[in-house]
Amino acid sequence: MSEQNSQHEHEHHIVSPVIYGVILCCLLMATALTAGMSYIDLGQWQIAPGLTLFWNPVVALAIACTKMTLVVLFFMHVKYSRKLTKLTVASGFFLFLVLIGMTMCDYFTRAWGRW
């Protein structure tokens, strides 16, 4: 019994309202930034003939990922959680990226060289 108790890595952590407030401000500013950026043409990168990378969606998604990270770490308390929770969250997002990545690899290479 006492062994099981000692496995708990720390006491329940209470995040202060100040941190929540700072995160709220960051999230709102990031929202304004991403809305503003969509009105600016950030150009594109011609990787190969027929294969172009537009910078606008890249920036928009980068901002969205930053916002998500802030929400997950602070609002969802993952920063203060046990390693098991951290591992669970990280593996979930990793699996999601693998599934998307693999599927897109298939679609993008079906007509490889024929464009």
Place this chain on the structure above:
Amino acid sequence: MSDSTATAGGAVAEAHHEHPAYQRHHFETIDQQFDATNFAMWLFLLTEIMFFGGLFMSYLLMRNWYYPAFVEGSHQLNIGWGTANTAVLIISSFTMAMSVWSAEMRKKGMLLLFLSLTWILGLAFLGIKSIEYHEKWVKHHVPGLHWSESSFLNPSSDAEVYKEYHDKPLAPDMAAKTAMYFYLYFAMTGMHALHMIIGISILTFMIFRARAGAYTTGHVTYVENFGLYWHFVDIIWIFLYPLLYLISRY
């Protein structure tokens, strides 16, 4: 619940330990209960990521294939409403986080205040969403039900959007693909709205329970885990907003 093993014989009665009513008997400590249910909630949220993942995957592929249709389709969305809804949802996430804090600090009045604010902001989000849905209906932009491609075959017929973006007419085969954008728009925002409706329903229940003092005597698990769900729904919107609203606005 806590007395359930008292009559089950000496050995079991000896193992029986004192615990508050909100702690399930099979957990040794309240911390253990918190960790176990918290872990379970995260596993549930991972299945939700996979669920929405299919929609995001379809979006990614269709957007790459039919980019011009997606650009002109997205110009039909009102960026003001979209941004307002993003702000509403982010603030509701903040009030939800503050609800968790209030429960942890055992402040019943604050908990009720922040839960109610979250509830109101959730309804505000759905209200704005319904204004947008109604506009799509009026403009014949609901694929399969009330659909017309005229805004995309002849953009100047849609004066309000045309004066802002000066969209060029799409070829008929590409104009037909704008339906795919709106399919995804309604599937993704609709599924998100359904999650909001479920969340608001649970919040209503929680407000009544909080009034009875259920969460301010050390029982934080329920509020904390519902908070995880609410923040997750917020995160989905954080991605839907740039993907659906912010395609090539310049």
